[in-house]
Amino acid sequence: MKSSRPKLLKDLIKQKNAILILENGNYYWGHGIGAKGQTIGELCFNTSMTGYQEIITDPSYAEQIITFTFPHIGNTGTNINDNESKFPVAKGVILKANVTVASNFRSDLNLNEWLKNKNIIGIQGIDTRSITSLIRENGYINGMIINEVKDNLNIKKAIKSIKSWRGLEGADLASIVSCKKKYVWKNKSYFNKNYFNIKNSKFKSNIKKNVIVIDFGVKQNILRMLADRNFNVTVVPLTTSFDNILKLKPDGIFLSNGPGDPKATSVIVKDLLLKLFNTNIPIYGICLGHQLIALALGAETEKMRNGHRGANQPVKHNKYNKVEITSQNHGFVVKRNTLSKNVAETYTSLFDGVVEGIKVKSKPIFSVQYHPEASPGPHDTYGFFDSFYNAINKIKKKNAKT
Known part of the structure; x- marks a missing residue:
């Protein structure tokens, strides 16, 4: 039959x-x-x-x-x-x-x-x-x-x-999605125009600050958030050399989000980051950028069981004992017990207690695992970009006095 x-x-x-x-x-x-x-x-x-x-x-x-x-x-x-x-x-x-x-x-x-x-x-x-x-x-x-x-x-x-199929562990996917040549970004946000009105804004300045974004797979809303704060934004490939970055006269360095295993991408950019750490230029990072900063500082990362992906993720600001609702998208995380004594944990997940932000105590280096630019998600953490602006201003004022 x-x-x-x-x-x-x-x-x-x-x-x-x-x-x-x-x-x-x-x-x-x-x-x-x-x-x-x-x-x-x-x-x-x-x-x-x-x-x-x-x-x-x-x-x-x-x-x-x-x-x-x-x-x-x-x-x-x-x-x-x-x-x-x-x-x-x-x-x-x-x-x-x-x-x-x-x-x-x-x-x-x-x-x-x-x-x-x-x-x-x-x-x-x-x-x-x-x-x-x-x-x-x-x-x-x-x-x-x-x-x-x-x-x-x-x-x-x-x-x-x-x-x-190879899977994500051990995969350097950032090199695939990173831009192939540098470009200038000028577009600002479509929304929140009253908040970011440069005429009445604390971000108004006769001298614009140069921010170099190292592209590991950057979201466009990160670039909009930087442009909203009146920065000159230049996006460069992750393979850009230390000397070529300095030629752009950066007032701040921004490490973007991106895909893949941070350990695999760290092999490519660790030496660059260590050189940048010694310049005293403010360096901020988001998501993969955060993980790459941690790895360059000697910490370790690991793959999570199922990751954090959504627009309703609560984190605790450890300094101010304040809760913020964040947008997140990550499947890897920094291992807390590998952070050095010179690194403070600034944010902690209220879902599972993992590290959601770090700060170097002796340098203007700060990063978060979540996505402060949202898109989609809440706007609780837009202040992250204000903090970057303030860190750059602080260094520039200090340098002007010396």
């Missing part, structure tokens, strides 16, 4: 044309969205209710498949202003509810068409609570999305491909 499996498979494909396959053997049928084809990546989950366009275009999601825990994604469409990078590098998206017609006055394109244009593969109609629970309880897991499943689907072969 002939097996009925091929017929069952054909019937399933007619009903649901996409499949999510995990390396543990679990698989989920759904409806394809975005680009056709297949993709492999590390699954993660993001708890943000809004801001899906900013999340998908964040370069820190390189090689990752994003599971959105909020069921309704795509309702407000997409637009040309909310991208955090020109070329998204996320490997795919997993959604609960099917994408509906976009309804928002800013919308230019619905999410499905936008994903196609960006060549991002997705699947919808998936039990995202089940996926999230699996990651939360067992740690990160790799998977594959196939959009437009063929009759000859071989799940065992797919699982073998997933298991042979």
Whole structure:
């Protein structure tokens, strides 16, 4: 008697044309969205209710498949202003509810068409609570999305491909997403224009300060936040030499966010950072930039069980005993017990107690694991950029007296 499996498979494909396959053997049928084809990546989950366009275009999601825990994604469409990078590098998206017609006055394109244009593969109609629970309880897991499943689907072969994928640990992904040549950034924020009105702002100055952003996968809203504070912003590749950075006459150095294993990227930039540390130029870092500062100072990093990704992450400001709600996106963390005595822990996660910020006691070096620029997320920590501005002013005034 002939097996009925091929017929069952054909019937399933007619009903649901996409499949999510995990390396543990679990698989989920759904409806394809975005680009056709297949993709492999590390699954993660993001708890943000809004801001899906900013999340998908964040370069820190390189090689990752994003599971959105909020069921309704795509309702407000997409637009040309909310991208955090020109070329998204996320490997795919997993959604609960099917994408509906976009309804928002800013919308230019619905999410499905936008994903196609960006060549991002997705699947919808998936039990995202089940996926999230699996990651939360067992740690990160790799998977594959196939959009437009063929009759000859071989799940065992797919699982073998997933298991042979390299993963994120040990991967220097920042070198892939970093800019290839330096450029000047001038665009300011679209919102908060009253707060950042230069005519009435404390950031008004006849002499602009030069800030050099070392690009490990920078989000555009970080650059906007710096431009809002009247900085001359120049973005440089992570391979830029110490001498070439000094030729740009920096008043401040900013280390951006980015993807991948910080240990792998640290091999490339550690010597550069150690030289910069000796200049007394204020150095601030976010996310991967924070981890690279810590590694250069002799600390260690480790991969987290499931990471922090969402716009509702509480942290404690240890100096002022104050709680701030932050936006976060990281799967690696600095190990507290490896910090030297000259480094103070400035912020601590109130979810799991991990290090969320550090400061060098004897130098103007400060970094945070969370994303003070938000996008998406709360604005509690915009003051991080004000602090950078003040640190630069303090050093310049001190140098003017000597």
